[in-house]
Amino acid sequence: MKKTLSALLVGSMLMFPIPALATEDTDTIHSLSFDKLDEEMNAHSPLILNMGDSVANASSDLSDGIDGLKKTLNGLLNSPNKPLDYVVGMTMGEVLAKDPGPKNVFGSEQERLDYVYAEVNYINLFNYVNQITSLQAQIDSLENNQGDLWKSWLQVEQGKDQTIRGAQQLYLSYSDLNNKKDNLSVNLSLLQKQLSSFQLMESLGLGTHLQVIEVESQIKDLNMALDQLNKGLDGIKGQLNVFLGQDFDTTLQLKEPSTLSQSKINAMDYEVDLADALVQSYSVRLEEDSDKRKDAERSFTLAFHNAYQDVQDKKKALDLERDKLTNTKTKYDQAVLKNSLGLLSNLEFEGERSKYTTQVNAVDTAEQDLLKSYTDYDWMKQGLTISSTASATSQSTGAAGASNGAGF
Numbered sequence: 001m002k003k004t005l006s007a008l009l010v011g012s013m014l015m016f017p018i019p020a021l022a023t024e025d026t027d028t029i030h031s032l033s034f035d036k037l038d039e040e041m042n043a044h045s046p047l048i049l050n051m052g053d054s055v056a057n058a059s060s061d062l063s064d065g066i067d068g069l070k071k072t073l074n075g076l077l078n079s080p081n082k083p084l085d086y087v088v089g090m091t092m093g094e095v096l097a098k099d100p101g102p103k104n105v106f107g108s109e110q111e112r113l114d115y116v117y118a119e120v121n122y123i124n125l126f127n128y129v130n131q132i133t134s135l136q137a138q139i140d141s142l143e144n145n146q147g148d149l150w151k152s153w154l155q156v157e158q159g160k161d162q163t164i165r166g167a168q169q170l171y172l173s174y175s176d177l178n179n180k181k182d183n184l185s186v187n188l189s190l191l192q193k194q195l196s197s198f199q200l201m202e203s204l205g206l207g208t209h210l211q212v213i214e215v216e217s218q219i220k221d222l223n224m225a226l227d228q229l230n231k232g233l234d235g236i237k238g239q240l241n242v243f244l245g246q247d248f249d250t251t252l253q254l255k256e257p258s259t260l261s262q263s264k265i266n267a268m269d270y271e272v273d274l275a276d277a278l279v280q281s282y283s284v285r286l287e288e289d290s291d292k293r294k295d296a297e298r299s300f301t302l303a304f305h306n307a308y309q310d311v312q313d314k315k316k317a318l319d320l321e322r323d324k325l326t327n328t329k330t331k332y333d334q335a336v337l338k339n340s341l342g343l344l345s346n347l348e349f350e351g352e353r354s355k356y357t358t359q360v361n362a363v364d365t366a367e368q369d370l371l372k373s374y375t376d377y378d379w380m381k382q383g384l385t386i387s388s389t390a391s392a393t394s395q396s397t398g399a400a401g402a403s404n405g406a407g408f
Helices: 001-011 032-043 046-050 053-077 091-095 109-146 150-201 209-243 263-267 271-281 290-340 346-381 389-402
Strands: none
Touching: 001 091, 032 150, 046 150, 053 150, 053 271, 053 290, 150 209, 150 346, 209 389, 271 290
């Protein structure tokens, strides 16, 4: 049974990809927000909804098995034909001391009959005791397994949390790819205007054809990159649809995640949050051995510290990008004024606008990075161990491993 439960739990923690499981729920989701993702996953995800079935079935099977064995044991103990004594008039040692040889060894026929009866009765009793002992051992073993089911249930809850976090990472990866797409689109627009300018200069004999070829090559590269990004975006939507028990090509709108509020950052209290997180920690709670439990506490504390520090680092990075945006906005406003006065060419103005738009997207990306980091910190507060390596791997897997899709 333990192998069955282990197979269940290992399978439930697999993040990417998951099989396309369909539900009978007719409430198709066409619009999804990050804040409601965990709620929708708990309500619709076949993986989550079915995750505890094997443990529940195992628990039911154990209860039925224990009840059946106890009925058999009680039947033996209360049987009217059960052997009530070892022998008639002698112990088993005394019986075995007799020579089971020819009839003339015994003093009388009665003595021989007593011997035969004693031996047969002992064998019956031996078998009877063995049956009772075996049944009781089976009952004890099943009851021990039943007592260990709390671990399986705890691992199921851990698997559910990991599944929801995996969906959140996909969602945030989608937002990150959208920012990259915006940057590429801005650069593409600028290159197309540069191409027109170089083509005009070439026709007037003021430029070379080499300049035109170089810009055309850059435009081709950007179009290919945009095509790959679009496929990645569609692939992420497809995987989220599968997570939600829908066909991968179901039309799904992913709303832009809300910016993390400053109040949540201010509410972070390392010591208090760590103490609560250690109580909730799956890795700590699953260890019964005291030494291993202490090791689990140390490992969890390190991971929690890293998660807390990562939030602080991402907050500083966001503040820096916002400062850059303030400076870029000032230069852009100046460019708008100069362009309106004819002191700045349209191509130079487009260059300043491109820089400004790129910095706006850089701030958006920093905000998403902070949200990712805080989300992991929040999961650790709920007891899920998140290492910086695992976080980076899941994020890259979500973006790079997104499959091709259509119809989104």
